[in-house]
Amino acid sequence: xxxxxxxxxxAGAVPKKKQALGADLIIPVGTILFAVYYLYTVWDLPWQAxxxxxxxxxxxxxxxxxxxxxxxxxxxxxxxxxxxxxxxxPTVTLAQRLGLLAAALAFxxxxxxxxxxxxxFLFLMAGMIILSGLSQLxxxxxxxxxxxxxxxxxxxxxxxxxxxxxxxxxxxxxxF
Amino acid sequence: MGWDTAFLLELFAHxxxxxxxxxxxxxxxxxxxxVPGFSAANTIIILLPxxxxxxxxxxxxxxxxxxxxxxxxxxxxxxxxNIPGTGGAAATTLDGYPMxxxxxxxxxxxxxxxxxxxxxxxxxxxxxxxxPYLARVGLLLHSVEMVVIMLFGLALIAAIAAQDMxxxxxxxxxxxxxxxxxxxxxxxxxxxxxxxxxxxxGVPLVPALIGLFAISEALVMIEDRMIVSSEGARRAxxxxxxETWRALVDSLRMTWLIAWTAVIGVVIGIIPGAGASxxxxxxxxxxxxxxxxxxxxxxxxPEGVAAPESANNGVTSGTLxxxxxxxxxxxxxxAIMMIVLQYHGVILGPRLFIDRPELAYGVFTAMxxxxxxxxxxxxxxxxxxxxxxxxxxxxxxxxxxxxxxxGAFAPRGYVFDMVIALVFGVIGFIARKTGYHVAAILIGxxxxxxxxxxxxxxxxxxxxxxxxxxxxxxxxxxxVMLLLSLVLPYLRQRRRSRVAHSEA
Numbered sequence: 001x002x003x004x005x006x007x008x009x010x011a012g013a014v015p016k017k018k019q020a021l022g023a024d025l026i027i028p029v030g031t032i033l034f035a036v037y038y039l040y041t042v043w044d045l046p047w048q049a050x051x052x053x054x055x056x057x058x059x060x061x062x063x064x065x066x067x068x069x070x071x072x073x074x075x076x077x078x079x080x081x082x083x084x085x086x087x088x089x090p091t092v093t094l095a096q097r098l099g100l101l102a103a104a105l106a107f108x109x110x111x112x113x114x115x116x117x118x119x120x121f122l123f124l125m126a127g128m129i130i131l132s133g134l135s136q137l138x139x140x141x142x143x144x145x146x147x148x149x150x151x152x153x154x155x156x157x158x159x160x161x162x163x164x165x166x167x168x169x170x171x172x173x174x175x176f
Numbered sequence: 177m178g179w180d181t182a183f184l185l186e187l188f189a190h191x192x193x194x195x196x197x198x199x200x201x202x203x204x205x206x207x208x209x210x211v212p213g214f215s216a217a218n219t220i221i222i223l224l225p226x227x228x229x230x231x232x233x234x235x236x237x238x239x240x241x242x243x244x245x246x247x248x249x250x251x252x253x254x255x256x257x258n259i260p261g262t263g264g265a266a267a268t269t270l271d272g273y274p275m276x277x278x279x280x281x282x283x284x285x286x287x288x289x290x291x292x293x294x295x296x297x298x299x300x301x302x303x304x305x306x307x308p309y310l311a312r313v314g315l316l317l318h319s320v321e322m323v324v325i326m327l328f329g330l331a332l333i334a335a336i337a338a339q340d341m342x343x344x345x346x347x348x349x350x351x352x353x354x355x356x357x358x359x360x361x362x363x364x365x366x367x368x369x370x371x372x373x374x375x376x377x378g379v380p381l382v383p384a385l386i387g388l389f390a391i392s393e394a395l396v397m398i399e400d401r402m403i404v405s406s407e408g409a410r411r412a413x414x415x416x417x418x419e420t421w422r423a424l425v426d427s428l429r430m431t432w433l434i435a436w437t438a439v440i441g442v443v444i445g446i447i448p449g450a451g452a453s454x455x456x457x458x459x460x461x462x463x464x465x466x467x468x469x470x471x472x473x474x475x476x477x478p479e480g481v482a483a484p485e486s487a488n489n490g491v492t493s494g495t496l497x498x499x500x501x502x503x504x505x506x507x508x509x510x511a512i513m514m515i516v517l518q519y520h521g522v523i524l525g526p527r528l529f530i531d532r533p534e535l536a537y538g539v540f541t542a543m544x545x546x547x548x549x550x551x552x553x554x555x556x557x558x559x560x561x562x563x564x565x566x567x568x569x570x571x572x573x574x575x576x577x578x579x580x581x582x583g584a585f586a587p588r589g590y591v592f593d594m595v596i597a598l599v600f601g602v603i604g605f606i607a608r609k610t611g612y613h614v615a616a617i618l619i620g621x622x623x624x625x626x627x628x629x630x631x632x633x634x635x636x637x638x639x640x641x642x643x644x645x646x647x648x649x650x651x652x653x654x655x656v657m658l659l660l661s662l663v664l665p666y667l668r669q670r671r672r673s674r675v676a677h678s679e680a
Contacts, residue, residue, distance in 0.1 A: 020610075023606070023609065023610050024610050024611075026606050026610065027346065027347070027350070027603075027606060027607055027610060027612045028346065030603075031346060031349075031350050031353075034350075034353065034354075034368075035353060037368060038353055038356070038357075038367065038368040041366075041367050041368045041369075042367050042368070045360070045363070045365050045367070046362070046363060048360065048361075048362045048363070048632055048635070048636070049360035049362065049363055049365050049367065050360075050367075051632075052352075052356050052624070052627075052628040052631075052632075053353065053356050053367065053368075056349055056352045056353045056356065056624075057353070059345075059349055060346065060349045060350075060353070063342055063345050063346050063349060064346065066342055067342045067343070067346060070342065085609075086609065087606065087609050087610070093398060093399055096398055097395050097398065097605075100394070100395065100398070100573065100574065100577065101395070101598065101601075101602070103574075104391070104577050104581060104598055104601075105595075105598060107578070107581065108581060108591060108594040108595060108598065109591075111582075111585075111591075111594075112591055116582065120578050120582065123574065123577075123578050124574050124575065124578050126574075127573065127574025127577065127578070128570060128571060128574050130574075131398055131569070131570035131573060131574065132568075132570035132571075136570070139571070140571075143571055143575075147575060147578075151579070151582070154207065155582070158204070160223075161586055162589055163582070163585070163586075
């Protein structure tokens with residue numbers, strides 16, 4: 001089981017391998033870049049518009065400095081490496097993860113063109129094939145078909161959500 | 177109008193006769209509440225042609241049932257798959273999901289349902305009894321007091337960060353800075369919008385919530401065959417009915433906790449602009465502070481599910497108090513209800529209680545009845561719902577991403593919001609895998625803009641004098657309570673360790 005529920009390590013878990021500082025640094029580095037960009041955009045604004053940002057950035061600088069000291073101490077003591085840890089491994093899972101994200105991005109871009117129902121069906125099929133291979137093709141097709149039709153009935157027929165319409169919606173609108 | 181038992185009983189019986197409206201309202205509300213992005217407000221907007229076409233009582237009772245049930249529905253995905261239906265259920269994930277992972281999904285769901293229903297009933301009853309007095313609460317709490325209430329919610333970041341203080345604090349601060357994206361509250365100048373006009377109103381909450389919780393969870397869960405451990409799966413498969421009954425009885429043992437967190441919900445609900453997100457975080461933080469075992473919060477304790485669920489259902493009645501009493505809606509759902517009521521010629525405000533008391537009080541008796549129906553309709557479904565944790569992740573992960581990405585599109589109808597959800601999904605995934613708590617990021621995103629808004633308002637009134645924050649008696653009392661809730665856990669922990677040390 002993953003210990004990553006909400007980002008909190010499981011209570012009582014004993015770390016067996018070295019801490020992966022490469023992975024641990026992604027959020028702090030991203031935070032620094034974002035904070036610099038934020039301050040750049042508010043620098044010339046009146047104090048009321050930048051007070052919150054300056055206050056948060058100041059507190060961030062303090063926390064980041066303490067975090068940097070901790071990381072340097074752990075690295076110099078040999079308790080940590082600069083690797084990415086299980087963020088990038090096993091490679092099969094990484095490939096599945098990237099595939100799923102690519103399929104989700106394609107779904108987002110294609111849905112306005114093909115409509116909600118067909119877009120969802122194609123994404124579910126692609127996602128399930130990426131994760132389970134072709135061995136589960138029959139189950140994947142049945143689930144994707146039932147769920148996308150269920151989604152159509154719930155969102156478009158029942159609650160009349162303003163989702164993009166496509167050929168399936170046009171066809172089914174003559175029935176419902 | 178004073179307390180009149182006969183009148184209220186008559187209204188109660190009248191509301192019961194509308195069961196044919198309440199049942200579909202409850203079922204639809206539960207479903208839309210369980211889908212991230214589909215809030216009660218969205219659904220009521222979509223169903224406006226229906227509610228405007230029927231008579232005012234039918235419309236009001238239907239909206240009440242749907243609104244209350246959606247608050248309850250929000251907790252279902254929060255427990256089963258770590259995805260809160262709205263920000264109001266984000267605090268439920270902190271203990272609900274760990275319970276589900278241990279194979280206690282059914283117990284967590286029953287705690288959630290019982291706390292929601294009891295919290296809703298207590299909140300409604302309190303509102304009915306003390307409506308004239310509660311209506312004044314909104315007038316007593318100004319921007320200064322709201323700053324302190326926001327800090328109560330933000331104090332939860334420190335509690336969450338207890339396992340790794342620096343990472344937790346950094347996550348919370350990152351959330352606060354993300355929450356400060358968008359135009360400022362005084363001059364409306366854009367800040368850190370990356371040139372996107374869609375970010376001028378700030379980072380949209382629903383896509384951020386979906387990304388941080390749903391998409392990141394889907395990306396993490398594919399590492400395992402199921403979200404529950406093999407032991408948890410075995411337990412979840414063979415849960416006897418006696419366990420269901422025991423979970424129900426155990427939930428009822430938390431009635432006191434549910435009662436006072438419901439009161440927190442009612443009070444926060446009364447304040448216009450505040451809502452279920454703030455109430456649930458404050459309730460969770462308070463429940464943890466005054467718990468006998470605060471160190472277990474976050475590992476899957478029923479109290480951690482009961483407190484936020486009770487509070488966010490207490491909000492449902494609180495949010496209607498300013499609407500009915502002074503004609504000011506306490507939240508977006510109340511604002512839409514106001515449109516429907518005004519369309520039907522109902523003039524809201526103090527005169528409503530004199531001119532049409534059956535409608536003014538009927539709103540709350542309808543809410544009471546809707547909660548009673550929920551016990552019968554929803555609680556027995558917990559056994560069935562709990563089995564969702566047994567679905568293999570190679571099917572579950574695409575289903576979660578598909579439905580939640582669509583949910584990100586629903587509130588504003590922007591494709592941009594779906595991309596935002598994916599971006600936050602990646603941020604959330606990295607944060608989870610490296611121990612930066614996503615709930616701390618979310619608390620910052622939700623409460624940051626509100627804190628800034630109230631702080632700026634207070635400072636503007638005082639012409640920049642920070643001492644305005646200590647200028648009101650209620651505010652000062654809240655400061656003391658905040659200080660106590662921060663200091664008390666440490667004092668109790670020290671005393672406990674001293675006792676343990678002396679016993680050893």
